[in-house]
Every structure is written in structure tokens, then in C-alpha cells.
Amino acid sequence: MYKILTYNNISVAGLERLARDRYEVASEIQHPDAILLRSFDLHGVAIPDSVRCIGRAGVGVNNIPVEECSRRGIPVFNAPGGNANAVKELVIAGMLLAARHICEAWDFARSLSGDDETVSRAVEQGKKRFAGTELAGKTLGVLGLGAVGVRVANAAVSLGMNVIGFDPALTVDRAWELSASVSRAAGIDDSIARSDFISLHLPLNGETRHMIGAARLEAAKKGAVLLNFSRAGIVDEPSVCAALDEGRLSAYVSDFPTSGLMGRKGVLLLPHLGASTAEAEDNCAAMVADQIRDFLENGNIRNS
């Protein structure tokens, strides 16, 4: 019997891959063979000696002490692309939230009261106050052309946007094979300077931490919208706040609420919802459960 220690609710589609007659899966278990988790932060947690592999039902592995795992010979599995469609759809929604002032307009509409005539006068005011801009014809800069970035780029093209992109980790040719409709940006700075919307799709690591800071944001177009559905640490938050205060950015749409962003004008926050769809949760859990099973039963290490 293999024992799997879970730290988050894992979708049934994943748990079903671990047949009950061969696997015991629980949030408290002695001598686990594997750990299966989602966003729980494993840094600082004593990983039992019995653990032979770790599965992250998602893409980012920054919540796992990967170096320690490498030292101990514990493979870490993730689910590349498993939630890419879900994140893409929320990024497009994020652009629309900002471009059409949907959150502010929603609050305004909900606060209306009085008779029909009063409400209709207020509606006229709202129409003027929340007039927005269209996405079509605007330029989107996609930083990071992995599974999510490429999908965002292609969806934006279908909305009539001009898309430029850059990926520090891919050769330019490979990136362009993946995203035929995206035009080439010379680099991150070039993407930022030319974009009305800038969307981040990079993993958080030593190279990308605080990659979007004051110097880069100074080069942004006035009124640009920055979207972060990657990780909070990729931006230097005080610099983002300063860029909002100066009007350099008109909005920061982030899937990662932090105390420094609360209540700030121009900040639109979601509670890390990018991957939270039934479909994405099923995909990721199934992908990672299959990898754990293949490793424990056959010794195979595969990337999804």
C-alpha cells in the first residue's frame, strides 16, 4: 500500500487515479511515500524521510523547497499546461475589468437606490463616469510565452489586439513557432514601452523576482494596464504603487492580494483564482497523480 500525504483539497479526478486498493490518501498519515499538494507552502516543513516524490497539482513550484528535494533525490512533479486555459480566460477577463471599469461600475450600480426616475438619472451619470476603452486595436505585451502566455496571446489576437511578446527562457524561434500571430518584441523593455496592456506569464525564480521594478515601469506608456497572473514577487510592489500614483499605470490587475495593495486606487485584486476552475483542478490533479503513480510503481520520472 502506498501512502500519500495531502496538504490541500485535491480534486476527485486526481484522487481516483490512485486506486483505493493500492493507495491510502490522507491529510494525516505516518511514513508517507509521497506528498500531493496544491498551494500549501512546504518551505520550513519537515519532509519525512519516507517521502520519495512530491506532486504539485499546478504549475508553479515556488511553494516547494526544490533545492532541498534535489539534494535528497526527491523528484518534484507538476502539471505544466494543466490550468493554462483557465488562467488565459481570467487574464482576458482581467483586461476587460480594467478597460471597462467593471468593478467600480458594479459597485456604483449596486449602490443605487430610490425610484425609477432617480435611478435612471444616476445611470446617465454612471454611463459618463465609467466610459471605457476597447481592447481591439490596443497593444498587449505578453512577457513569458509558455503554455499560458501563448494562449493569452492568441486569444488577444482574436479580440483584435496587436500582440507583442517576449520570453527570456525560450529561443526566439521556438517562441514564434508556438505563437504564430504574435509579433516579436526586442526584449522586456521594448515590450513594456510599446504596450497598452502588459501581462506577466513568468515563473518566479531568482531571475524574475522583482523583474518589474521602477526603471522598467518608468518606460511604460502613460495609462498602461499591468496584469499579474504569475506570482506576486515578479513585481516590485512599491514601484507598481508609485507608477499608479503617477498615472504611469492606470490599473494593476493582480491575482495575488498583499497588504501593500489593499484599498489602493487602480488596483484590482482577485484571490489567486487563475487556476480555480473545475476543469483545471481536475486536469492538474490527474496529471500529477499519474506522475506520482508512475514513479512509485515503475520508477519512471516524466514531465506530465
Ligand code: MLT
Ligand atoms: C499554478 O501555479 O498553477 C497555480 O498557482 C495553481 C493553483 O492555483 O493552485
